[in-house]
Amino acid sequence: MQRVIVRSSRGALPTAAKLVAGIGLALTGFFTASAILPYLPAGTRDQGAGLMSMSFGWLIGWRVIGRAPQATMAGAARVGLRAALWLALTVLLYLGALQMMARMLRGRYHGLSEALTDVIAQGLGLGAAAVQLDVIAMLFLGGVLSAILSAWAARRWQ
Structure with missing residues (x-):
């Protein structure tokens, strides 16, 4: 008879x-x-x-911020900024893919590689248009606040 060992990975x-x-970064x-x-x-x-963006925020908050809640405010702010950056990149990639799909359906591309490289170009173009002070402040303050609240919840309920 074999012995079965169940191991849980850290953070599972x-x-x-x-x-x-997850809730904080989704909002x-x-x-x-x-x-x-x-x-x-x-x-x-x-x-x-x-x-x-809510879906990406939930996933990134759960995986990046919630995996290792920080003990200090500076550590939480650093993790929150990193998570906000990941959120911005994934949302811009998603919006770039939407733009590419719309152009692809109109027959604007001659090959697959041209369409795939245009996803990045479309995302960068939309990101350049969206670089506004209120958007950047909302994104990074939300990420930092989510990380601080996550650290508080880890201390409170563990």
């Missing part, structure tokens, strides 16, 4: 810190996406950008 179980981080993603929309060029496809 849900914790209060992960829950708070940050939703409100930041709502703030970005007026700055995007006319005709930009933004279908579901708020909900998709």
Whole structure:
């Protein structure tokens, strides 16, 4: 008879810190996406950008912030800024992919490689249009606040 050993990887179980981080960054993603929309060029496809940003925020908050809640405010701020940067990059990649799909359906590309490289170009173009003080402040303050609240939840409920 064989003996079965069950090992859980670090961070596999849900914790209060992960829950708070996921909710905080999901809300940050939703409100930041709502703030970005007026700055995007006319005709930009933004279908579901708020909900998709919430989804990305939940996942990044859970995996980046909630995995290792920081003991100090400076550590929490650093992790929150990193998570906010990841959130911005994934949302811009998503919006760039939406733009590329719209152009692809109109037959603007001659090959797959041209379409895939245009995802990055579209994302960078939308990111350049969305570089506004209120959007950046909302994104990074939301990330830092999510990380601080996650650290508080880890101390409170562990």
